[in-house]
Amino acid sequence: MSVVLEQSEIERSLKRIAHEIIERNHGLDSVILMGIPTRGVTLAQRIGEFLRNIEKPVPVGTLDITMFRDDLRLRPPRALAKTEIPAEGIEGRDLILVDDVLFSGRTIRAALDAIGELGRPRSVQLAVLIDRGHRQLPIRADFVGKNIPTNARENVRVQLLEVDGLDQVEVGI
Amino acid sequence: MSSADFLLRNVLTADQVRVDIEVVAGTISRIGGELTSPFPVVEGNQNLVLPGLVDLHTHLREPGKESSETVLSGSQAAVKGGYLALSAMANTSPVADTAGVVEQVARLGRDAGLCDVFPIGAVTVGLKGESLAELAAMAHSAAKVRIFSDDGNCVSDPLLMRRALEYVKSFGGVIAQHAQEPKLTSGAQMNEGVVSSRLGLKGWPAVAEESIIARDILMAQYVGSRLHICHLTTKGGVELVRWAKSQGMAVTAEVTPHHLLLTDELANSFDPVYKVNPPLRTQADVSALRAGLADGTIDIVATDHAPHPSEEKDCEWSAAAFGMVGLETALSVVVETMIDTGLMEWEKLVDRMSLAPAAIGGYEDHGAIAVGRPANFVVVNPKERWTVDRRTLQSKSSNTPFDGRSLPAKVVHAFYRGVQVLNDGQLTGSKYE
Amino acid sequence: MKRAHLLSTQELTRADALEILDTARQLSRATDGAIRKLPTLRGRTVVNLFFEDSTRTRLSFEAAAKRLSADVINFSAKGSSVSKGESLKDTAQTLEAMGGELMIIRHSASGAAQRLAESGWVKSHIVNAGDGMHEHPTQALLDAFTIRSHFPEFDRDFTGLRIGIVGDILHSRVARSNAQLLTMLGADVVLIAPPTLLPIGVDTWPVKISYDLDSEISSLDAIMALRVQSERMNDAFFPSEREYAREYGLAGSRLRALKKNAIIMHPGPMNRGLEISAEGADSKQSVILEQVANGVLVRMAVLYLLMGGAPIPTEGVLV
Numbered sequence: 001m002s003v004v005l006e007q008s009e010i011e012r013s014l015k016r017i018a019h020e021i022i023e024r025n026h027g028l029d030s031v032i033l034m035g036i037p038t039r040g041v042t043l044a045q046r047i048g049e050f051l052r053n054i055e056k057p058v059p060v061g062t063l064d065i066t067m068f069r070d071d072l073r074l075r076p077p078r079a080l081a082k083t084e085i086p087a088e089g090i091e092g093r094d095l096i097l098v099d100d101v102l103f104s105g106r107t108i109r110a111a112l113d114a115i116g117e118l119g120r121p122r123s124v125q126l127a128v129l130i131d132r133g134h135r136q137l138p139i140r141a142d143f144v145g146k147n148i149p150t151n152a153r154e155n156v157r158v159q160l161l162e163v164d165g166l167d168q169v170e171v172g173i
Numbered sequence: 174m175s176s177a178d179f180l181l182r183n184v185l186t187a188d189q190v191r192v193d194i195e196v197v198a199g200t201i202s203r204i205g206g207e208l209t210s211p212f213p214v215v216e217g218n219q220n221l222v223l224p225g226l227v228d229l230h231t232h233l234r235e236p237g238k239e240s241s242e243t244v245l246s247g248s249q250a251a252v253k254g255g256y257l258a259l260s261a262m263a264n265t266s267p268v269a270d271t272a273g274v275v276e277q278v279a280r281l282g283r284d285a286g287l288c289d290v291f292p293i294g295a296v297t298v299g300l301k302g303e304s305l306a307e308l309a310a311m312a313h314s315a316a317k318v319r320i321f322s323d324d325g326n327c328v329s330d331p332l333l334m335r336r337a338l339e340y341v342k343s344f345g346g347v348i349a350q351h352a353q354e355p356k357l358t359s360g361a362q363m364n365e366g367v368v369s370s371r372l373g374l375k376g377w378p379a380v381a382e383e384s385i386i387a388r389d390i391l392m393a394q395y396v397g398s399r400l401h402i403c404h405l406t407t408k409g410g411v412e413l414v415r416w417a418k419s420q421g422m423a424v425t426a427e428v429t430p431h432h433l434l435l436t437d438e439l440a441n442s443f444d445p446v447y448k449v450n451p452p453l454r455t456q457a458d459v460s461a462l463r464a465g466l467a468d469g470t471i472d473i474v475a476t477d478h479a480p481h482p483s484e485e486k487d488c489e490w491s492a493a494a495f496g497m498v499g500l501e502t503a504l505s506v507v508v509e510t511m512i513d514t515g516l517m518e519w520e521k522l523v524d525r526m527s528l529a530p531a532a533i534g535g536y537e538d539h540g541a542i543a544v545g546r547p548a549n550f551v552v553v554n555p556k557e558r559w560t561v562d563r564r565t566l567q568s569k570s571s572n573t574p575f576d577g578r579s580l581p582a583k584v585v586h587a588f589y590r591g592v593q594v595l596n597d598g599q600l601t602g603s604k605y606e
Numbered sequence: 607m608k609r610a611h612l613l614s615t616q617e618l619t620r621a622d623a624l625e626i627l628d629t630a631r632q633l634s635r636a637t638d639g640a641i642r643k644l645p646t647l648r649g650r651t652v653v654n655l656f657f658e659d660s661t662r663t664r665l666s667f668e669a670a671a672k673r674l675s676a677d678v679i680n681f682s683a684k685g686s687s688v689s690k691g692e693s694l695k696d697t698a699q700t701l702e703a704m705g706g707e708l709m710i711i712r713h714s715a716s717g718a719a720q721r722l723a724e725s726g727w728v729k730s731h732i733v734n735a736g737d738g739m740h741e742h743p744t745q746a747l748l749d750a751f752t753i754r755s756h757f758p759e760f761d762r763d764f765t766g767l768r769i770g771i772v773g774d775i776l777h778s779r780v781a782r783s784n785a786q787l788l789t790m791l792g793a794d795v796v797l798i799a800p801p802t803l804l805p806i807g808v809d810t811w812p813v814k815i816s817y818d819l820d821s822e823i824s825s826l827d828a829i830m831a832l833r834v835q836s837e838r839m840n841d842a843f844f845p846s847e848r849e850y851a852r853e854y855g856l857a858g859s860r861l862r863a864l865k866k867n868a869i870i871m872h873p874g875p876m877n878r879g880l881e882i883s884a885e886g887a888d889s890k891q892s893v894i895l896e897q898v899a900n901g902v903l904v905r906m907a908v909l910y911l912l913m914g915g916a917p918i919p920t921e922g923v924l925v
Binding site: 362366367368369370371372373374375376378442443444487488489491492 | 693694695713714715716717718720721724725737738739740741777779782805806807808810811
């Protein structure tokens, strides 16, 4: 595997995404971030830190989408992760989903279903660290750290300090 | 020359003597080494020859529950297991509490022509435990009943038991008690103990059996009558009978093959094939029963062969019927538990499974192989192992707890009053007329 | 948890039990008024096979199944073909033929769930919702879940917790399942009852036995009162309701003897005034209603773990 993003590049991407979020949404009054476990949660927290430093704090939550997956029957039952909705709720808000890699789009499709059960945000936007292509559904990201064209057989491995002890993104077989 | 003339060549007796046995017109005419005889020869192949086994406790279900077993199918199963005399318990429908029913059962046995069927008469009318049945009428009927039992039920009323013990003295009868205090075992499903506590099944405590045994031993002694105790299952019961015998009391006792081998741990499967009354007990009880059979405290092995149709076992435990078939596996189980363990020799097995039961029942044509006696004997290969397959049992029912188990000793031939009813493990189709 | 059935707490490993409890906890975050329905078992069919009357357990399983979007077929024995003599085997096969993939069975015969799972009559997953006096595994799991939620320091291991179960232990599947599960999770369990209501052989269980509630109560972190049936008086298990309530009822001064943070539990339905007083049932320390809510979560977790992943062969019980 070869490294395609190292620590400083990851930081820069996330900072840029934070600025883009503020710009797109004309400020942060209505924005909330929901990270998709596991690493989407870490990324959402980091973006939230940047937003707080740049402008003001935004609510950050987590959204476990396991129960909404369409491929549950292919593997033994998966462990569930936390879903935490911020106290401010999601009604009428601009909800920004945060995940590490966008690939087939099925995870995001499940996230949209999960959100549907929680309430009605004004908008749902998507921020990802890596977009590796090969969409199987009509899903696209609003904020992308880096576009990395990949072979479908390749793996993309995202490691983050808080979870894995270092920051780096690798691609390879 | 009738079919009841033959020479059985080259067999070993229970005390390991090699003999030939000549049978003329269904009676043993000569026993000796290297006999010459004009009659057809049946090769014994150095297998064991034993007097036909005698079962004092069989449920033949006819009349009334012919879907489970008939006198004929039961006789066929018996022969396969080496049994040539059966005592048919009275809990049929109608109950065998009159001369008419016992004579019917006896006649069905004669019609089957494969083994002697001796009907047992009920002690109380309808097995209800309320009033004595016409014991003398049954004794003096063509069925000549000598053993009386309410088996299935206990004669729990002490006064009624006393009267029954006294009454049978006039014709040399014996009461065979199914020892189970009903008030301590209402709704009981299995032995009361560690296993039942874990499984949440209502327990059948040992003391419910032992308290009746103790009572009846003392009562029989008091009125001067014989007592026979059916299916002994507990260590405490063995000790009571041992004490009674040491006092010279006329008490006899039986044990079933399944109680010599199986314990209540099997209930963990909740498979009702292991549900039986009296229940399977603990390893300590099994050991005590084996020791008791070996030292003669327990006089005989009796099968308590209890056939049930599949729907009465293919269900949850508490809905299932109590009972196991046993005629076809009895000898093998006794060999496995008593001979192969070194607790008994073959001579003692013959005593416990043929001679002693014949004596208790008064069955003169059974129990020994001797010149002048009817040719009721079986040839057994003690070394051949076989695997029990519930689907191929001869009995109409298949509720055996030994399914899939490999057991020693195969019954090869059986001769009933000189007629060969079993050849090489298969029924010949011949019968005694 | 690669398991085809949930028949007893006996068969669960500690890892299995914690997996069920952890899964239930994640579902609780999701269902506190927010996510009302999950699509996970959409198109799948669950059968409630209730041969014994039990509205609350049946409704709890039904709620759990429906929250996962499964279809539910309800069978209850009263007035059905069973009262006309249809066997367990035939009833189960009929309901499987109607599309049941998982059967939740409540039956008065100990071992009924295990028979259903092991007999080969049906291929469905089997969940034991209470079989005779034998086991009620989801009850024990929801009780463990409830205890855990009040004692978060003991989240992975109940070692150090002292839990008392008082009542008709002899006839109680809840007692058997709880004694087994809570002990496995590390707790010290003490069973409190008159000698007539303790099974012969209970001294071989890994629990403490006591005939005296008053000597135990102040050391308990949780006390579980079991329902006592007044029919037991007819079989002379205890002389009168009054005597039972006086000697073993969770009432009056006993409630005050409890530790301040001890919790009062009851599987329901309660005989107020017999095994528990109204004061006890309604006290601030009572978690009885939480147990009910937790029951739905735990049952959702069980259904998800048995049915939600790749199909597991159902022949035999996986160990």
